[in-house]
Every structure is written in structure tokens, then in C-alpha cells.
Amino acid sequence: MKLINENLKNNVLDSMINIIGQNRAALLEANKKDLKNFKKDDQALYDRLVVNDSKIDGMIQAISEVRQQDDPVNQEISNTTLDNGLNIVNKTAPFGTIMIIYESRPDVTIEAAVLAFKANNKILLKGGKEAYYSNKILVKFWHQALQENNLKTDWIRMLELNRDETQAFLKNPDEPIDLIVPRGGERLIQFVKENASCAVLISGRGNNFLYVAEDADWKKTLEVIINAKTDKISGCNALDKVLVDKNITNYEAKLKELKQVLESLKVDILVDSKVKETLTSSELIQNEDTWFEEFLAMKIAIGAAGNMDEAISKINKYSGGHSTVILTESPEKAAQFMENIDSAAVYHNASTRFTDGGQMGVGAELAISTDKLHHRGPLGLKQLVTNKYYVYGDGHVCV
Structure with missing residues (x-):
């Protein structure tokens, strides 16, 4: 794949910022069509679908932040000269072509494309049908920005495929694909894994846990739980499960206070049999599958x-490997917990809502990876490259 110099890539991003700013009304109008067609039976999905001035500002900010970052391509990782004189240099390199499959969120059409393009990758965007008009106009803006800078529009391509067509495309794409990122729920991820013919990077599933240790500061605990659960229920970094240590002081009184606080915020509560002994009016968890479930709702x-x-x-058995929290006043206990939890992000006395590219200082993100290869956590600009070895010799032969 041809490498584009950094100045040209940044010029495209400048063009895109201007185009979005000048066409806010057209984007909002396109989104209204999507909202009108959407059956509002899934609040989390609906929230993701909405585009307003604040979200447009966020799109522009995401492009601007990526534009300001250094080009991640051709960066030297290591440089070693062996005893035999062979010089081995390891540098970053583009993946090539990335495909992302996502549901509802039009802002992914911005973030995924800006990251892929700045990292010198082509990207295939397969958004959900519920965001068709929003995605269509955003890709039109991208193509205008590319054309203004004398680049082909195939750097950023929207796939208009139904489920069966997507399945066929995954098995036999019309061009080589180097990486697929499914960004959505369990069914989407499983569908892609079953049908893809190239590497798949798993992202998007939350099911995040929080453990309240026996020495936890209760005021901090309530603040963190409330924020992690209610700040944004549609986020994959929202809290789903809370485990309270039975040895905490005033265990029963604290459970009752937690229930009161959550119910005042209209959060539905499910409990296990041990907690049911104290919170007698709360709904008992009937099925083990509930512990595996990502709620994406006002439910805990x-x-x-x-x-x-x-x-x-319990956390390592049931969680999605996304984000896990311990509330404790003991640094030693926190370290032990964090080292033994198998999650992309582990927290001590802080909300899971920080598992986000912007919040973690990464900037715009393609997704939150829960895979262990090649990267775990927010997939920002620096993570959208692979590597390549440059080996320099002078007639060297291997013996």
C-alpha cells in the first residue's frame, strides 16, 4: 500500500473539519431520518444513534486531536546491529485494509475513519441499518475531503450490505482485508468470528464488575457505583455487577443504603441468594447466564x-474482560486484586467510565479491545499499526 506523507493526511483532516462545520444542518437532517425510522424499543441503541450539535462538536474535536498527533507510521521500534554486522531495524507499518462492523453510532464513522486514514490504512465501514442516512452523509463528507486533496475515495468506503450479503463478504471479500473489528454485542461478535476469513479483533463487550472490599470507604463506593452505572448506560464501560464483601462493617445497613440510592435513580436491582437474605424485596437472580450478561440498561x-x-x-469467570474495579483503602490489597484480575483495564477506587480513549489520554479510539493480541484496551492511533523488520546486510549469508 502506498504511503501518504503526513502533511497530505493532515490536509485531508483539515478539509473534513471544515466540511462538517459547514454542513451541520445537512447532517442533523440526515440523522432525523434515521431517528424517525427507528423503533424506540432499545434506549441504549437509540442514545447511540442520536446526533446533535454536541456530538458534532465531538466529531470535529476527534478529528482535530488525531490531526495533532504524530504520524504513527515508519516509527522506529528498535535498531540492533548483530556481531556479524547485520543491521536489523524494526519499524511501525500500516495494517493495510481494516473493516469495522458497528451498530447505531454515527460518530464511529468519524473516529474509525480518521484513525485508520492517519495510520495509512484503508477502512471499510459497515454500519448498522438504523444509522444508514447519518453514515451515508458522513462518508460523502469524507470523500469530498479526499477529493479536495487529489486522493482516491477508496481510502474510506461504506459497505451497504444486508446480513446475508455481509456474511458472504466476510467469507469472500472483494479485496484483501487484514483486520476486522466487530464493535457491538455478543451476537455480532460471534457472527463475525464464525464467518470472517482474516484476523478478528474483539471489542465492545462490557459486563464490568466492581468489588467492594471489607475496608472500602463507603462514600467513595457509592459515588463510584453511581457514576459507573448511571452516567451512560449505552457505553461498554458501564457497570453491570457489584460484589460486596460480607465482612465489611455494617454489611446489611450498607446493602440497604445501596439499594435505596440505586432505586432512587431508577436502577433495577437483581440480587444473589446471599444478598436476598438482606434485600428481601429485590428480584432474585434465577439463571447463571445473568452473571455473563452485559445489561446496557438501568439494571445492576x-x-x-x-x-x-x-x-x-467470580469476576474472572463471568466478566467480559473489559473493566474491573476494587474499592479499598489498602494499596497492597488493591495491587493483589488488580494483578490477578483478567481484564483490559483494572481500577482502584475509580469508575469504569474512564475506559475510553479520550479519558485515558489516547484520543479518538477505534474500539476498546478485550483481545490480548495485538493490543488490549483503547485502540487509538498508535495501535492501528503493525510492524515490519528492515534488515541491512553486505552480502551476508546464513550459516
């Missing part, structure tokens, strides 16, 4: 833990 499950080891074991 509360369970009891006999100790930290029990909490760690």
Missing part, C-alpha cells in the same frame, strides 16, 4: 463475596 446485579479471592474467582 448485586452479589456477596466471602473474601477477595472469592471475588477475583
